[in-house]
Amino acid sequence: xLERVRDDSQAKVLVTGSAVLTMESLFxxxxxxxxxxxxxKLTPLRFMDAAPxxxxxxxxxxxxxxxxxxxxxxxxxxxxxxxxxxVIRNVLTPNGPLWDEPRILLxxxxxxxxxxxxxxxxxxxxxHLTSDIAKALEQPTKHVASYLKILSDRGLVRQIRPYGxxxxxxxxxxxxxxxxxxxxxxxxxPYQANLEVDLLPETHYDRxxxxxxxxxxxPVFEDLxxxxxxxxxxxxxxxxxxxxxxTLRRTEQRSSEEIDVVAGPTERTVxxxxxxxxxxxxxxxxxxxxx
Numbered sequence: 001x002l003e004r005v006r007d008d009s010q011a012k013v014l015v016t017g018s019a020v021l022t023m024e025s026l027f028x029x030x031x032x033x034x035x036x037x038x039x040x041k042l043t044p045l046r047f048m049d050a051a052p053x054x055x056x057x058x059x060x061x062x063x064x065x066x067x068x069x070x071x072x073x074x075x076x077x078x079x080x081x082x083x084x085x086x087v088i089r090n091v092l093t094p095n096g097p098l099w100d101e102p103r104i105l106l107x108x109x110x111x112x113x114x115x116x117x118x119x120x121x122x123x124x125x126x127x128h129l130t131s132d133i134a135k136a137l138e139q140p141t142k143h144v145a146s147y148l149k150i151l152s153d154r155g156l157v158r159q160i161r162p163y164g165x166x167x168x169x170x171x172x173x174x175x176x177x178x179x180x181x182x183x184x185x186x187x188x189x190p191y192q193a194n195l196e197v198d199l200l201p202e203t204h205y206d207r208x209x210x211x212x213x214x215x216x217x218x219p220v221f222e223d224l225x226x227x228x229x230x231x232x233x234x235x236x237x238x239x240x241x242x243x244x245x246x247t248l249r250r251t252e253q254r255s256s257e258e259i260d261v262v263a264g265p266t267e268r269t270v271x272x273x274x275x276x277x278x279x280x281x282x283x284x285x286x287x288x289x290x291x
Contacts, residue, residue, distance in 0.1 A: 015037065016042075043070075043155075044069055044070025044071050044178065045070035045071075045072065045075070046070060046227075047061075047062070047065050047070075047220075047224055049070075050065055050070050050075055050079070051065075053072070053075045053076070053079050053080075054068075054075065054079040054080065055079070055080045055081070060083070062217060062220065062221060062224075063083060063213065063217055064078055064079050064083055065079075065179065065220065066179050066183070066216060066217040066220040066221075067083065067087060067179065067180065067183050067216075068179065068180055069178050069179035069180040069181070070179075071178075071180065074098065074180050077090045077097060077098060078090060078091075078098075084205055084210070087205060087209065088201040088202055088205055091183075091184070091188060092187075092188065092195060092201035092204055092205060092209075093195075093201050094192075094195060094196050098180075098184075099188070099192075101180075101184070102117075102120070102180075102181050102184050102185070102189075103117060109154065110150065110154075115147055116147060116150075116151060117185075117189065118137055119133060119137070119144065119147055119148065119151065119157075120151070120156070120157075120176065120181065120185045120189070121185050121189050121190065122136045122137060123157065123174060123175065123176055123185065124176075124182070124185050124186045128173060128174055128175075129171075129172070129173055129174075130144060130145050130148065130172075130174065133148070133174065148174055155177060155178075156176065156177060156178060156181060157174050157175065157176055157177060158174070158175060158177050159172050159173070159174060160172070160173050160174075160175055160238070160239065161173075161238075162238075162239065162240045162241050162242055163236075163237075163238035163239060163240040163259075163262040164238075164240065164262075171241070171242065175219070179220055182216070182219075183216060186212075186216065187204075187208060187209050187212075187216075191204060191208070218260075222239070222260045222261055225237075225260075225261050226238060226239075226261055226263075229261065229263045230263075233263070235263040235264055236263065236264065237261060237262065237263040238261075238262060239258070239259065239260055239261065239262065240257075240258070240259045240262045241256065241257065241258040241259070242256065242257060243256060243257070
């Protein structure tokens with residue numbers, strides 16, 4: 001009778017928590033709740049969903065979102081009022097609520113966070129190859145790759161490939177996913193020792209943060225454009241980087257090229273690159289014939 005009442009009940013129980021490891025342990029085979037729960041991963045708010053929590057003009061909203069990211073707590077602390085004042089008070093001041101937030105979270109979830117922090121600090125606001133990160137940290141590439149895999153599973157970093165590239169593409173980069181972690185790794189982590197002693201948060205913001213803020217915001221804006229293209233226009237979208245056109249390389253103007261937003265069928269990129277190689281080959285043959 002009790003079994004029937006339980007099966008006929010329309011009641012649903014939601015079990016929530018911010019400690020990822022603790023929540024994941026509920027699904028372990030040895031746990032009494034194994035097989036009785038359905039996982040539902042909550043992701044940070046996207047810009048359009050977070051916009052009601054942010055004040056200011058569209059440009060100011062984007063700047064604040066690029067600093068706070070989509071976590072409601074961070075948006076509550078950084079999304080309203082003057083960005084400079086909020087960042088100084090909550091992030092750059094040693095006693096501020098977000099001063100050591102990433103370090104605390106990594107320590108709670110991953111144990112000793114030193115290597116993870118070093119990797120995040122190396123990536124900073126730019127995307128990097130695994131080999132570049134390993135070289136900067138003077139660590140074996142395989143060793144760093146294992147840490148990157150864990151950070152990827154936790155949704156902190158991700159791999160990106162040039163638009164249209166196959167999964168065999170070796171020119172794969174790592175970039176940080178969370179805007180606040182990216183901001184903290186670039187503007188707080190390298191300067192914490194000085195900020196704890198005698199570097200004024202106001203001076204640090206005006207000299208370091210403000211001049212580079214637009215550069216920090218750029219990847220967030222590019223991501224928004226890519227999302228818009230995918231949802232509103234129905235195209236595939238992403239970034240592309242690689243060798244510059246043959247004429248640019250030949251004249252030594254630049255050897256590589258990067259395009260922030262590329263959209264269209266995947267095959268199109270392959271065709272363009274194949275056509276470039278064909279034209280380049282013909283040009284070299286003509287130059288050789290002309291002496």
